[in-house]
Amino acid sequence: MHRMTYPLSASLALCLSAPAAVAQNGIVEALQSGETQLHLRTRFEDVDQDGVEGASAFTQKTRLTYASGRYEGFSLLLEMDDTTAITDVDYNDGTGINPGTAVIADPEGTEINQSYLAYQAGATQVKYGRQRILLDNQRFVGGVGWRQNEQTYDGFSVSSKAVDQFELFYAYVHNVNRIFGESVAGGDDKHQSHLLNGKYTGLNAGTLVAYAYLLDNETAPGLASDTLGLRWQGTFNETFSYNLEYATQSEAGDNPTDYSASYLMAEGLAKVEGFSLKLGYEVLGSDDGAAAFATPLATLHAFQGWTDKFLATPATGVEDMYFSVRRPVGPVNLTLVYHDLSANEGDADYGSELGLVAGTKVGPVGLTLKYADYSADEFATDTRKLWLMAAATF
Numbered sequence: 001m002h003r004m005t006y007p008l009s010a011s012l013a014l015c016l017s018a019p020a021a022v023a024q025n026g027i028v029e030a031l032q033s034g035e036t037q038l039h040l041r042t043r044f045e046d047v048d049q050d051g052v053e054g055a056s057a058f059t060q061k062t063r064l065t066y067a068s069g070r071y072e073g074f075s076l077l078l079e080m081d082d083t084t085a086i087t088d089v090d091y092n093d094g095t096g097i098n099p100g101t102a103v104i105a106d107p108e109g110t111e112i113n114q115s116y117l118a119y120q121a122g123a124t125q126v127k128y129g130r131q132r133i134l135l136d137n138q139r140f141v142g143g144v145g146w147r148q149n150e151q152t153y154d155g156f157s158v159s160s161k162a163v164d165q166f167e168l169f170y171a172y173v174h175n176v177n178r179i180f181g182e183s184v185a186g187g188d189d190k191h192q193s194h195l196l197n198g199k200y201t202g203l204n205a206g207t208l209v210a211y212a213y214l215l216d217n218e219t220a221p222g223l224a225s226d227t228l229g230l231r232w233q234g235t236f237n238e239t240f241s242y243n244l245e246y247a248t249q250s251e252a253g254d255n256p257t258d259y260s261a262s263y264l265m266a267e268g269l270a271k272v273e274g275f276s277l278k279l280g281y282e283v284l285g286s287d288d289g290a291a292a293f294a295t296p297l298a299t300l301h302a303f304q305g306w307t308d309k310f311l312a313t314p315a316t317g318v319e320d321m322y323f324s325v326r327r328p329v330g331p332v333n334l335t336l337v338y339h340d341l342s343a344n345e346g347d348a349d350y351g352s353e354l355g356l357v358a359g360t361k362v363g364p365v366g367l368t369l370k371y372a373d374y375s376a377d378e379f380a381t382d383t384r385k386l387w388l389m390a391a392a393t394f
Helices: 002-032
Strands: 035-049 055-067 074-085 109-121 124-131 152-160 166-177 188-203 206-215 225-235 240-251 260-272 275-284 318-329 332-342 349-362 365-376 383-393
Touching: none
Parallel strands: none
Antiparallel strands: 035 055, 035 383, 055 074, 074 109, 109 124, 124 152, 152 166, 166 188, 188 206, 206 225, 225 240, 240 260, 260 275, 275 318, 318 332, 332 349, 349 365, 365 383
């Protein structure tokens, strides 16, 4: 009997080790089949603002992204970002240096922008780790991709299209990595927040979106809020479409201010003889001037003007009447945008802003010229900003 022990043991060990070897080979193959991407963005920004010393910044953003292949539904993604000032940092980059100069919120630094493990099962994907979250038009939850350092989220998310004509997204967020990076105290906001967004696409007339954003910001309790809303993206024909949105918001968590405020947006979009036209009206309401509707996780640069005068909603709220005209001229896309901004509570006329952007591509390089001019009336100060930018992805 002793003679049979060793061959039997060896056979058993071989049987047990074979699946492990196959799994190991599968994981190695998934890692080796991954894809790497390099993104470069060089930008010059100049700010002329009444009341503070003007400033300019010349910065380079470098992003390296690795996305693995899949093994048994699992994959991973790792993304590193670096922002480097090409010239001296003589501007206020938002980290507390150079006070008295205009703010250009692109501090130097290197950090992990995304790092997550994903699992895909059919039309459902689960992610755990640091990740990008962009919901709808990013008015409530976005990545602030305009700045050189992106805003990302640490947590757990589920996105699913398992039900026909219905899309569902849920995320639990325990930390928000803000655009200022790890080098400052305000670079991270600790959260116990829930993001829920559902979209139904089965209607001929348009798409219906319902959402609930329950933000418990432990680092900045004054930004804790519960927001419930509906968004309708309607289409009449190939020429005309429109968007309607309504939301309510109230304090949450340890927010010391009791308030209730509403959000309203209506805009029409038309394409006429090569022109793309948009006319819109947006209201971030106020609760009797004590507090106003806020969107602290939004990509705020895209709304209420490019000079960023309304990153924090004034307590009297904001009403924004805006229009834009876009037309390609040869290889260049030109866009003109105008905002007229006023208070929701009271009759203050905040000011107006005119913006112009021109963009084109030369081979793999995208080139952008952008200018914005805010004329203050009863809010903030006159501000002019200019950007020159080149970006490429390889």
